[in-house]
Amino acid sequence: MIRFILLLSLLALPLSVVAQPPQSVAWNIVEGLTTEVGPRLAGTEAESMARIWAVGKLKALGFSNVRSEAFVMPVWVRGDERASLTYDHGPQNLIITALGNSGATPTNGLNGEVIGFSSLEEMIAAPNDEIRGKIVYIGNAMHATQDGSSYGYFGNARRKGPNIAAKKGAVAVVIRSIGTDHHRMPHTGVTNWDADVKPIPSAALSSPDADQIERNLARQHKCFEEFQQKAACSLVSLKLLLTPKFIGERQSGNVIAEVPGTDPAAGVVVIGGHLDSWDLGTGAIDDGAGVAITTAAAKAILDSGKKPRRTVRVIWWGAEEVGGFGGAAYFKAHGTEAHAFASESDFGADRIWRVDFGLPDSAKALVARLTSALAALGIGPGSDPASGGTDVGELVKSGVPVIDLQQDGTRYFDLHHTADDTLDKIDRVQLEQNVAAWAIVLDAVANAPENLLFRVK
Ligand SMILES: [Zn+2]
Numbered sequence: 402m403i404r405f406i407l408l409l410s411l412l413a414l415p416l417s418v419v420a421q422p423p424q425s426v427a428w429n430i431v432e433g434l435t436t437e438v439g440p441r442l443a444g445t446e447a448e449s450m451a452r453i454w455a456v457g458k459l460k461a462l463g464f465s466n467v468r469s470e471a472f473v474m475p476v477w478v479r480g481d482e483r484a485s486l487t488y489d490h491g492p493q494n495l496i497i498t499a500l501g502n503s504g505a506t507p508t509n510g511l512n513g514e515v516i517g518f519s520s521l522e523e524m525i526a527a528p529n530d531e532i533r534g535k536i537v538y539i540g541n542a543m544h545a546t547q548d549g550s551s552y553g554y555f556g557n558a559r560r561k562g563p564n565i566a567a568k569k570g571a572v573a574v575v576i577r578s579i580g581t582d583h584h585r586m587p588h589t590g591v592t593n594w595d596a597d598v599k600p601i602p603s604a605a606l607s608s609p610d611a612d613q614i615e616r617n618l619a620r621q622h623k624c625f626e627e628f629q630q631k632a633a634c635s636l637v638s639l640k641l642l643l644t645p646k647f648i649g650e651r652q653s654g655n656v657i658a659e660v661p662g663t664d665p666a667a668g669v670v671v672i673g674g675h676l677d678s679w680d681l682g683t684g685a686i687d688d689g690a691g692v693a694i695t696t697a698a699a700k701a702i703l704d705s706g707k708k709p710r711r712t713v714r715v716i717w718w719g720a721e722e723v724g725g726f727g728g729a730a731y732f733k734a735h736g737t738e739a740h741a742f743a744s745e746s747d748f749g750a751d752r753i754w755r756v757d758f759g760l761p762d763s764a765k766a767l768v769a770r771l772t773s774a775l776a777a778l779g780i781g782p783g784s785d786p787a788s789g790g791t792d793v794g795e796l797v798k799s800g801v802p803v804i805d806l807q808q809d810g811t812r813y814f815d816l817h818h819t820a821d822d823t824l825d826k827i828d829r830v831q832l833e834q835n836v837a838a839w840a841i842v843l844d845a846v847a848n849a850p851e852n853l854l855f856r857v858k
Pocket residue numbers: 675687688721747748
């Protein structure tokens with residue numbers, strides 16, 4: 402009878418609840434963070450809520466010394482964002498999103514002729530006279546690579562393009578999204594201004610909308626060539642409305658948790674991901690996955706019941722996306738402490754396929770042990786020097802040993818910094834492969850008998 406009642410009550414549950422596989426630590430974190438907090442733009446109320454959530458979660462998981470370390474930073478928030486191509490027969494709406502730190506248009510928008518460039522270099526080479534008073538478009542199409550290496554080069558159109566265009570007299574900038582999808586899904590991300598440059602309105606177009614502008618520019622170009630005079634051809638022009646604003650200095654913070662070690666003189670091992678996200682999606686792959694993967698690996702050490710030699714310090718970094726403020730604040734507060742290792746997971750949740758090392762010569766045996774242990778998960782050694790990620794960049798630059806567990810980035814830039822960065826994009830099998838690899842590395846570096854306090858450089 403009891404069995405029958407149980408069966409009946411199970412049947413009364415929605416099928417999705419019954420069908421869920423058991424929750425792993427990593428899935429539980431990324432599912433909880435994206436569902437209960439959602440988007441968490443640095444310095445906002447949402448990121449503050451994420452820190453409260455993080456402290457509660459890390460305490461509940463059994464970590465020691467759980468705390469939030471605050472710092473202040475300048476905050477930019479998104480407003481309305483609309484764009485249309487202006488044809489004689491009427492406007493055609495385009496899908497855009499403002500770049501982080503973008504300036505605003507007047508409240509009723511801005512109209513301008515578009516001047517197009519296929520790359521940042523082409524725009525830099527153009528005479529200022531051609532650019533002055535116009536809306537600059539930068540094409541710069543990025544293609545997917547497994548290691549994500551193309552982001553460094555193509556991303557410069559977003560990071561540096563608007564500042565350079567503003568200096569050359571542009572009234573606004575629109576770029577093709579720094580992404581590899583073909584959906585009407587624009588990719589945001591930070592753009593940087595020199596101290597003496599007034600931010601101009603700057604936005605990213607979805608890839609199909611960038612194609613539309615390019616086809617129109619090609620027709621305009623052909624028309625110029627045929628008639629040799631501008632007046633004979635209809636110019637490509639845009640109406641743009643962007644109303645983001647800077648709201649001054651606000652509080653952000655790093656959330657820190659530890660598994661205390663037995664040998665304080667051996668140095669601290671730092672791992673983690675960044676807690677803040679862009680505001681468009683729920684920050685599942687960027688970087689809910691990273692905090693989930695690294696925390697689950699540390700939880701495995703905790704659950705082993707054996708104290709590690711070195712203290713494991715898990716950091717959920719604040720304000721990474723908007724300029725690495727969390728990493729800078731941590732280095733200022735803790736940079737002089739003995740660090741034996743630092744690494745970050747910040748490239749989604751797809752499987753790790755390669756490992757790059759940045760360890761001192763004294764740790765050759767550790768590299769050999771790790772290479773063999775990771776091979777069992779299908780991970781082979783690479784030859785690039787490891788760099789660790791934005792938040793541990795200062796530590797690594799100071800010579801702290803580092804390992805990069807390289808994830809498959811083939812689809813990462815389809816989703817990166819878009820509204821499509823949501824939980825359903827995380828493949829649970831690949832997520833767990835990440836946790837397994839991080840657990841191997843963490844166990845090895847936290848317990849290595851080798852001295853890891855010899856600086857790498
Ligand atoms: Zn990230």
